[in-house]
Amino acid sequence: METTYTKKAQKQRKTNYPINNVILGRWSPRALSGEKISDEELFSLFEAARWAPSSYNNQPWRFLYAKQNSKHWDKFFNLMVEFNQGWAKNAAVLVVAISKKNFEHNEKPSRTHSFDTGAAWQNLALEASSRGIVAHGMEGFDYEKTRVSLNIPEGYNVEMMIAIGKEGKKDDLPEDLQKNEVPSQRKPLKDIVFEGHFRL
Numbered sequence: 001m002e003t004t005y006t007k008k009a010q011k012q013r014k015t016n017y018p019i020n021n022v023i024l025g026r027w028s029p030r031a032l033s034g035e036k037i038s039d040e041e042l043f044s045l046f047e048a049a050r051w052a053p054s055s056y057n058n059q060p061w062r063f064l065y066a067k068q069n070s071k072h073w074d075k076f077f078n079l080m081v082e083f084n085q086g087w088a089k090n091a092a093v094l095v096v097a098i099s100k101k102n103f104e105h106n107e108k109p110s111r112t113h114s115f116d117t118g119a120a121w122q123n124l125a126l127e128a129s130s131r132g133i134v135a136h137g138m139e140g141f142d143y144e145k146t147r148v149s150l151n152i153p154e155g156y157n158v159e160m161m162i163a164i165g166k167e168g169k170k171d172d173l174p175e176d177l178q179k180n181e182v183p184s185q186r187k188p189l190k191d192i193v194f195e196g197h198f199r200l
């Protein structure tokens with residue numbers, strides 16, 4: 001499903017090579033409407049995350065969530081820095097993504113637990129934007145408080161938070177955030193891809 005927000009990115013972003021519109025249309029708006037999303041929709045996003053690839057198929061990702069107006073909401077909301085609280089207050093769901101640091105088959109440390117969980121987050125984000133739902137990643141929250149408040153054991157790494165919700169109106173954002181409410185651009189390919197060996 002294409003929405004105003006995904007169409008806007010598809011229009012304003014120019015690629016040098018053709019790519020899937022779902023990838024181009026995903027971005028991170030902060031304007032959210034405060035509307036609920038159904039459990040069906042929410043669990044389709046977790047389902048998408050579930051199918052990400054991972055080293056040894058270890059699936060180190062775990063997702064903890066709180067819905068707006070639920071008894072868990074305040075606990076999650078209070079983890080965020082003030083800046084993120086300012087716009088994410090209109091999210092339908094807040095998610096904390098964590099990853100298991102050791103492999104399950106031998107309990108040895110996994111090098112890629114965070115990397116694999118990043119792939120799962122991206123699956124979630126693409127599934128969301130393909131349905132016209134916003135999924136906005138955040139590192140602006142208290143990682144230590146999160147561990148304590150959400151009972152996260154030492155063997156798990158706290159990775160990120162995600163604000164999930166329905167697209168809102170730019171005008172509903174505080175003025176200073178309105179000017180940044182545009183799809184971002186990217187570095188040129190020549191700065192990130194190297195044939196043969198690394199070059200600065």
Ligand SMILES: Cc1cc2nc3c(=O)[nH]c(=O)nc-3n(C[C@H](O)[C@H](O)[C@H](O)COP(=O)(O)O)c2cc1C
Binds near residue numbers: 028136138183184
């Ligand atoms: C791991 C991660 C952490 C982020 N932290 C924040 C954050 O704390 N607050 C915020 O407003 N945006 C945050 N963002 C959004 C990024 O700024 C955004 O993804 C980036 O600028 C690229 O823009 P786009 O997602 O719109 O394409 C975060 C994104 C990721 C993936």
